[in-house]
Amino acid sequence: MLPFLGIVVGTFASEDLTCIATGLLIQRGEVGVIAGVLACTTGIFVGDLGLWLLGRIFGQAAIAWPWTARGLRTRRVDEIRAWLERHAAGAIVASRFLPGTRFALYVVAGVLRLPAAVFAVWALVGAMLWTPTIVLLTATLGEAFIGRVAPVVGVGWPARIAVAAIALGSIRAARALASPHARMRIAARIARWRRWEFWPMWLFYLPLALWIAWLAIRHRGLATITAANPGMPDGGLVGESKFDILQRLPPTATIPAVRLEPGDALERVGQLRAMAHARGWTLPLVLKPDVGERGLGVRLVRDWHTAESYLAAIGEHVIAQPYHAGPFEAGVFYYRLPSSPRGRIFSITDKVFPTIVGDGLSTLETLIWTHPRYRLQATTFAARHRDRLGHVLDEGETFPLALAGNHCQGTMFRDGGHLVTPGLERRIDAIAQSYPGFFVGRFDIRYSDVNAFMRGEDVAIVELNGVTAESTNIYDPAGSLLRAYRTLFRQWAIIFAIGSANRRAGAPTSSLARLLSLAGAHARRQFACALAD
Numbered sequence: 001m002l003p004f005l006g007i008v009v010g011t012f013a014s015e016d017l018t019c020i021a022t023g024l025l026i027q028r029g030e031v032g033v034i035a036g037v038l039a040c041t042t043g044i045f046v047g048d049l050g051l052w053l054l055g056r057i058f059g060q061a062a063i064a065w066p067w068t069a070r071g072l073r074t075r076r077v078d079e080i081r082a083w084l085e086r087h088a089a090g091a092i093v094a095s096r097f098l099p100g101t102r103f104a105l106y107v108v109a110g111v112l113r114l115p116a117a118v119f120a121v122w123a124l125v126g127a128m129l130w131t132p133t134i135v136l137l138t139a140t141l142g143e144a145f146i147g148r149v150a151p152v153v154g155v156g157w158p159a160r161i162a163v164a165a166i167a168l169g170s171i172r173a174a175r176a177l178a179s180p181h182a183r184m185r186i187a188a189r190i191a192r193w194r195r196w197e198f199w200p201m202w203l204f205y206l207p208l209a210l211w212i213a214w215l216a217i218r219h220r221g222l223a224t225i226t227a228a229n230p231g232m233p234d235g236g237l238v239g240e241s242k243f244d245i246l247q248r249l250p251p252t253a254t255i256p257a258v259r260l261e262p263g264d265a266l267e268r269v270g271q272l273r274a275m276a277h278a279r280g281w282t283l284p285l286v287l288k289p290d291v292g293e294r295g296l297g298v299r300l301v302r303d304w305h306t307a308e309s310y311l312a313a314i315g316e317h318v319i320a321q322p323y324h325a326g327p328f329e330a331g332v333f334y335y336r337l338p339s340s341p342r343g344r345i346f347s348i349t350d351k352v353f354p355t356i357v358g359d360g361l362s363t364l365e366t367l368i369w370t371h372p373r374y375r376l377q378a379t380t381f382a383a384r385h386r387d388r389l390g391h392v393l394d395e396g397e398t399f400p401l402a403l404a405g406n407h408c409q410g411t412m413f414r415d416g417g418h419l420v421t422p423g424l425e426r427r428i429d430a431i432a433q434s435y436p437g438f439f440v441g442r443f444d445i446r447y448s449d450v451n452a453f454m455r456g457e458d459v460a461i462v463e464l465n466g467v468t469a470e471s472t473n474i475y476d477p478a479g480s481l482l483r484a485y486r487t488l489f490r491q492w493a494i495i496f497a498i499g500s501a502n503r504r505a506g507a508p509t510s511s512l513a514r515l516l517s518l519a520g521a522h523a524r525r526q527f528a529c530a531l532a533d
Contacts, residue, residue: 004035004038004039005039007022007031007036007039007040007043008039008040008043008046009043010043011040011043011044011047012043012047015040015043015044016134018040018043019040019131019134019135019138020134020138022039022040022135022138023036023134023135023137023138023139024139026135026136026138026139027138027139027140033136033139036139037131037132037135037136040131040134041127041128041131041132044130044131045123045124045127048102048106048123048126048127049119049120049123051102051103051107051110052106052107052109052110052114052116052119052123053110054110055106055107055108055109055110055111055112056110056113057110084108084109084112084114085114085118088114088118088119089122089125092105092106092109092119092123092125092126093122093125093129095126096126096127096129096130106119106123184369184370184375185369185378187375188369188375188376188378191375191376192376195376195477196481196484197407197475197477198376198377207485208485208488208489208492211488211489211492212492215492215493215496216496218496219497219499219500220500221509222515223510223511223512223515224496224499224500224509225237225467225495225496225499226467226499226509226510226515227499227500227502227503227507227509228439228440228466228467228495228496228498228499228502229437229438229439229440229441229466229467230437230502230507230508231248231435231436231437231438232245232437232438232466234510234514234518235466235467235499235510236441236465236466236467236468236469237466237467237468237510237515237518238468238518239291239518240291240466241290241291241317242257242288242290242291242292242319242463242464243259243290243317243319245435245463245464246461246463246464248435248436248438249431249434249435249461249464253460253461254461255321255322255324255446255461255462256279256321256322257319257320257321258272258275258276258279258319258320259290259317259318259319259320260272260311260317260318260319260320261317262315262316262317265309265311265312266308268311268318269304269307269308269311272285272320273304275320276320276322281322282322283302283303283304284300284301284302284323285300285301285307285320285321285323286298286299286300286301286320286321286322286323286403287301287310287311287314287318288318288319288321289316289317289318289319290316290317290318291316291317296409297314298406298409299403300323300403321462324446324460324462325448326446326447326448327353327448328350328446328447328448328450328453329351329353329444329445329446329447329462330348330350330351330416330419330444330445330447330453331348331349331351331413331442331443331444331445331472331473332345332347332348332349332442332443332445333345333346333347333348333349333441333442333469333470333471333472333473333491334346334428334429334432334440334441334442334443335439335440335494335495336429336432336433336439336440336498337439337497337498337501338498338501338502338505339501342429343428343429343433343439344425344429345420345425345428346471346491347416347417347471347473347487348415348416348417348419348420348473349415349416349471349472349473349475350413350414350415350473351411351412351414352411352412352413352414353400353401353402353403353411354373354374354381354401354402354410354411354412355398355400355401356368356371356374356393356398356401357393357396357397357398357399358392358393358394358396358397358398358399359393359395360392360393360394360395361392362392362393363389363390363391363392364385364388364389364390364391364392364393364399365382365389365390367393368381368382368401373412374401374410377410380409380410381401381402381410384401384402385401407472407475412475412477413472413473413474413475413476414473414476414477415473415476415478415479417473419450419453421454421455421456423454423455423456424456425456426456427456427457427459428443428456428459431443431459431461435464438464439498439502440467440494440498441464441465441466441467441469442465442469442471442472443461443463443464444461444462444464445459445460445461445462446460446462447459447460467495467499470491471487471488471491473487474487474488
């Protein structure tokens with residue numbers, strides 16, 4: 001009786017591992033076949049009922065919470081309940097074989113009050129199909145496998161632990177491969193590693209960090225870069241106000257903006273409506289943190305309710321701008337050496353905003369995961385459009401996936417060197433030199449007509465970034481990793497040279513304590529903006 005109860009309790013900790021261990025005990029003759037299979041099945045079935053009961057007891061209270069009720073309408077709950085009742089058999093049995101689905105489905109079944117009898121019947125069917133397969137397969141093949149691994153790990157328990165570990169890994173891998181969605185995720189993850197533009201930041205920037213360290217030694221410290229733009233706080237390193245910078249640029253070259261102070265969300269919405277009315281702005285509007293990077297927290301709001309929700313999530317200063325439809329956007333990286341009367345365009349990034357086209361059959365989620373490029377950032381798109389993932393787009397219908405012209409937010413960057421003309425360079429230089437104390441950074445510009453932009457006539461600046469701005473043309477999928485590093489190495493050499501020249505001319509630099517404080521504040525803002533997204 002004790003071994004039977006031990007197996008039952010063991011399934012509560014790890015079903016797969018307990019089934020494998022039971023199979024090995026059967027193979028050794030320490031547990032009977034019927035007793036072992038029955039104990040595992042009983043434990044798994046009781047655990048499944050426990051998950052349903054958990055949702056049944058606590059689920060209705062959770063749905064009644066104000067923050068849950070706002071996002072989950074009664075009609076939506078009824079639709080999910082009706083679907084689950086119609087597909088209970090397939091959903092419950094299939095979840096037993098698909099990784100990552102069982103816990104959520106069984107708890108939700110309790111939350112939505114799926115009848116206990118219906119749930120119990122199909123949960124038992126699923127357990128009876130799954131459990132004997134694993135237990136008996138291990139009992140049959142365990143000894144044969146032990147014979148192969150014994151020369152490596154020895155006999156006895158080391159070999160049996162190896163069997164259990166490999167069997168557990170094989171079961172989980174088989175479950176993952178049985179799910180089409182999981183297979184798509186695995187393929188996307190492999191593809192990301194093949195494309196250096198999607199490598200983790202710490203890995204991609206490691207060689208650049210070494211180069212910056214050398215430049216800091218050569219130019220008397222990392223703080224040298226904070227003197228590159230004396231007209232920006234800390235040279236535009238991090239934490240500068242985007243609104244304050246826009247106010248120092250010619251109004252004819254920028255998208256107008258207002259700044260909302262921290263405060264009650266409802267009051268801020270009222271202030272925003274009054275400001276928009278006074279300036280003749282109409283919805284939609286673009287809202288974004290006054291201090292932020294990499295497109296985090298940028299939101300296109302089409303109604304005042306959405307604006308209120310956004311302002312409730314972002315408690316800091318927020319910028320509001322009328323939406324410029326573009327449809328084009330460019331990142332123009334500019335620099336001017338202090339000894340030179342004219343500046344130059346270092347590079348231009350031609351930004352391609354991601355849109356998905358419907359086929360009349362597939363959901364938005366499926367379209368994203370099956371797209372050769374968008375699947376590489378599918379988790380970003382899925383989080384942003386979580387409320388629309390199950391929507392089926394009509395055939396030919398286009399759906400925009402991103403608004404912010406930022407690579408990590410899903411926008412594709414191409415080298416825009418073909419857009420550089422003497423006329424555009426003169427216009428950008430004139431704008432830059434109208435800003436006292438600005439020497440290097442990147443203008444993010446919206447425009448409607450390519451030819452007019454190349455002549456320097458169609459320029460609507462969204463924002464201007466300082467020394468930590470990047471020459472983003474490096475992320476062109478057609479470019480090589482070596483070319484990207486050459487560009488970044490040259491960019492940072494220019495930044496340090498400008499900072500060093502300005503410091504010799506008397507420009508102040510920031511202290512190390514100041515830089516550490518900025519880094520900490522930046523990390524906290526990034527986290528808050530990521531939650532708002």
